[in-house]
Amino acid sequence: MLLNFLPVFLLAEVMSAVQAAPLLQDGVKSLFDRAGGGHPSWGGSARRGGKFPEIGSPEWKALYPPLDVPPTDMPQAWLDALRSVEAQGLIPPLSVNPISTLWPDGSRSYGDLSGISPEICNNGLGCGSPLDTSVAPEGMLGVSQDDGPLGPGVRLYEYFEAQNISATHFYVGSNVVRNYGIFLQARNIPGQHFAVHTWSHQYTTSLTNEQVVAEIGWTMQILADNNFGLIPAHWRPPYGDVDNRVRAIVREVFGLKTITWNPDPQDYFVHVGLKSKQAVKDEFEARVRGPKSPGLIPLEHVTSVEAVDIFIETYPLFLEEGWNVTNIPDLWSEAWYKNSPSGEPSTRLDPGVSIVSPRRSDGTFAASATGGGSSLGQMECSHMLLWAGVMVGAVGAWKGRSGRMGALVGAVAIWGLVSTWKH
Structure with a gap:
């Protein structure tokens, strides 16, 4: 989701920096996996960028329990x-x-x-x-x-x-x-x-x-x-x-x-x-x-x-x-789904959402950890833009590319902050 919003020159720089730092790659993966819960059988990052298995494929079928019997495993x-x-x-x-x-x-x-x-x-x-x-x-x-x-x-x-x-x-x-x-x-x-x-x-x-x-x-x-x-x-x-x-x-x-x-x-x-x-x-x-x-x-x-x-x-x-x-x-003019408004939903969310809905203190139920227009949510995406800027800057300092990387981190961080303010 994040990468789709980055201009080409920023994307190339971010990918170059991340590939040069194995420890940072782990940090990026962890950040994506934490955002928005996720399907119990595969991490949050696995469902982004079109990586959710094709419906009907062996990989897709493997996500779910055996058929026609009560499942013996659960998240x-x-x-x-x-x-x-x-x-x-x-x-x-x-x-x-x-x-x-x-x-x-x-x-x-x-x-x-x-x-x-x-x-x-x-x-x-x-x-x-x-x-x-x-x-x-x-x-x-x-x-x-x-x-x-x-x-x-x-x-x-x-x-x-x-x-x-x-x-x-x-x-x-x-x-x-x-x-x-x-x-x-x-x-x-x-x-x-x-x-x-x-x-x-x-x-x-x-x-x-x-x-x-x-x-x-x-x-x-x-x-x-x-x-x-x-x-x-x-x-x-x-x-x-x-x-x-x-x-x-x-x-x-x-x-x-x-x-x-x-x-x-x-x-x-x-x-x-x-x-x-x-x-x-x-x-x-x-x-x-x-x-x-x-x-x-x-x-x-x-x-x-x-x-x-x-x-x-x-x-x-x-x-x-x-x-x-x-x-x-x-x-009864009720919401069709737990994370949609009343009536037929117009917002289509990404797959792999978390379905557990704990009761709030007022007795109502939370819709999900991943409501909104995408599985990350607008706030999470904005935060990730900011994180990307910070991580790119850290790698830039590590590689000694202070000039170009300094400008890059400034652009990405400001972008993330503005996006957060807007949403």
């Missing part, structure tokens, strides 16, 4: 954030919210608690927690699609683009790695909003605290890395399986809002033969024709051709019935 910053909120008593202990057991028949048990008890209130079992958001404002319908990016979604994305539909995509991190081309297709369509659906689509109440952090954190990271540095602000638990322990971890460590749904059209039953497509459509259309208070956040998927068909064939009815149709955050 220390995420673990530190978890330990901090645990120490503050912000996460219910396992004695209050035990890890659930998933039985072979698909049922779950929560120790001595019921799935609809206040400590659990599992949306997938029909319980509506006040800590979750499951309904839209009156007259509004939130469009969201779960489990992508997947092949059946390609046709849906084409429909979104043709109809100018703005939707929220609750993405599975493993599927982003596997189907990165489909992700890029969706990302490049105006009006598409991306949110978290975990890394490997587990029942989150069956995970340890550390596994919950890794599932959420890695999905946030891959979306931020590959969606211009925009940090997700919303998540949806797979199967609606969530309890107060998981809610607290996701809220306190990452500052995400939990989005569930109402109604569930059960589009996933069609592909496996448990319900006909017509039956699903009839029930869903009856709800769309019903009262407009509260508003709707239907649960819909891109897991099958039939599920995509149901949305495409039902969407015209949304408009005929007078629903105000939009993506999830626009239902």
